[in-house]
Structures are given as C-alpha cells and as structure tokens.
Amino acid sequence: MIKEFKITNPEKIIYPNQKIKKIDVINYYLEVSAQMLPHIKERLLSVIRCHDGIDGERFFKKHVANDREVEAFNYNGKEFFYIKNQRQLLYQAQMGTIEFHPWGSKVKKINCPDVMVFDLDPDEDLSLNQLRDAVLCVKSVLDALSLKSYLKTSGGKGYHILVPFKKSSNWDSFYNFSKNIAQILEGKWQTLFTTNVRKAERKNKIFVDYLRNASGATCVAPYSLRAKDGAFISMPISWDSLHKVAPNEVNILNYKKYLNDSWRDYFITRQKIN
Numbered sequence: 001m002i003k004e005f006k007i008t009n010p011e012k013i014i015y016p017n018q019k020i021k022k023i024d025v026i027n028y029y030l031e032v033s034a035q036m037l038p039h040i041k042e043r044l045l046s047v048i049r050c051h052d053g054i055d056g057e058r059f060f061k062k063h064v065a066n067d068r069e070v071e072a073f074n075y076n077g078k079e080f081f082y083i084k085n086q087r088q089l090l091y092q093a094q095m096g097t098i099e100f101h102p103w104g105s106k107v108k109k110i111n112c113p114d115v116m117v118f119d120l121d122p123d124e125d126l127s128l129n130q131l132r133d134a135v136l137c138v139k140s141v142l143d144a145l146s147l148k149s150y151l152k153t154s155g156g157k158g159y160h161i162l163v164p165f166k167k168s169s170n171w172d173s174f175y176n177f178s179k180n181i182a183q184i185l186e187g188k189w190q191t192l193f194t195t196n197v198r199k200a201e202r203k204n205k206i207f208v209d210y211l212r213n214a215s216g217a218t219c220v221a222p223y224s225l226r227a228k229d230g231a232f233i234s235m236p237i238s239w240d241s242l243h244k245v246a247p248n249e250v251n252i253l254n255y256k257k258y259l260n261d262s263w264r265d266y267f268i269t270r271q272k273i274n
Helices: 022-040 086-094 128-144 171-188
Strands: 013-015 045-049 059-061 071-075 078-082 097-102 115-122 150-153 159-164 206-209
Touching (some): 013 022, 022 086, 022 097, 045 078, 115 128, 115 171, 128 206, 171 206
Antiparallel strands (some): 045 059, 045 097, 115 206
16 A cells, blocks of 8 residues: 555654654555544544654644645535545654644534544543442443443543444534533542543643543544654543553554454444433
C-alpha cells in the first residue's frame, strides 16, 4: 500500500529520544490500520502534524485547505475533512500527522453522535491506584444505567472511557446526558471528581471531561500515537487490564503485546439514550 505514493524523508527522526523515524510511524499506522480505521473513517478529523518531529513546530489541522487524499465536508459553511480508507490514513502519516482526533458522529449522520467519551484527567499528585479506583467508579455508574463501556489508555496521564450508541437524537441531548453522568460522579464522590475546568480547582481530584461530547469537540482516537516524548499510544484495553496497564505504558516499541480483541463487540453494541 505504501508503494502507491512517494514517502518523503523516510529517515527523518520524529521521536528523538527513541530514535523513531518517519517510516516507523507510517509502518505503525499501516500495521494497525485494520483496527483503527473503523474508529476514524467517515468522521470529521482534527489532526496534529509535526513535520519536523515532536520537538519541532506543530500545528492542529481540521480544515481541508490544500490537502490531497482527503474527503471534503461542508459543515456550517466551513470545509472540514475526513478519510475513508487505508491509503488516506497512510497519506496523513506521510504528511506529518501524528495524532488523529475524530468527531463523535459520522458524516452521514453529522448531527447524531454515536460515541460518548469520558476523559479522566487526574491531578499530578493523584496516585495511579486512586486513578484506577476512579475509573471503576465511572464504570459502576455506567453499569447502573445499563450502558456497556470500553476502556483505553490515553497515552498521557489518564484513561478514556468510551460508550458507543446505536443512535442519538441530537448533540444537545447527547451532551447533556454526558454532563449529567459527570455531575452524578462529582456528587457521589465529591473528594475524587470535579467537573470544574479550572486547574486551580482540581487539586487532588480528577477532572471528568465530558466537554468532548459537544458538537465539534474531539478526542484522540483508539490506536493513535501521541505527539509527545515516549511515542505513547492511546490503546484499547480490557477492563481486566486496568490494574495491569498504565495510561502511558503502551508505545510504538511495545504495542504488539497489547493488541487483543477486548473490544471485539464494540461496533455491534446497540444501545441508545432513553
């Protein structure tokens, strides 16, 4: 597949401390494309590009501009973009894309979101065990609502919990539903969770980021690399692996041992917001 277009500067170092090259990044996305594409194809994307590696200049791209190998989509008078196949995914990597952040809805049903995200962002002084206990608190609330949820590492400090839906009515009701869940968590475990976006108010707490469930908001995709030292990956893991896999444990050098089918029923989970 890579032979279908020219790879420029394949030996360019992208992650200096790990000596990871551009061709390594492209080969990674080639190897996980079958698992990753269903999570990002036909969804509007925001991407982080690092043409000169993670220590160089970077930019956040969400509009078509002069890009080839993408599909254009007009939304509220602005030209966004999405991809739909492996070639387009790999071309993004060729163009310097490191991170992929999809919308919570598909372009064919742009106003009907189907993926709810709870991004747990812990204060730096919070222990990993406290964070993991908090993750289970979120799962318990979702379980009580008869909602099946899926866990992934963030590739950073926290974990992400995804809740797929068959359908939803609109962005407002979707967002409000996620906000209500976050407020339940905050009310039930007041010393552990906060919905306050101000960092000064997060001391020894975990920010439950439900804001990613609004129209136009995004979250880093399953299997996406992170543009930070360590070449970490936001990797799907099983709930049984929560106490075995740290948020920034999976990276481009060790990811193969974490690939599994723990999300095998993700795309056939048919639940809805009542």
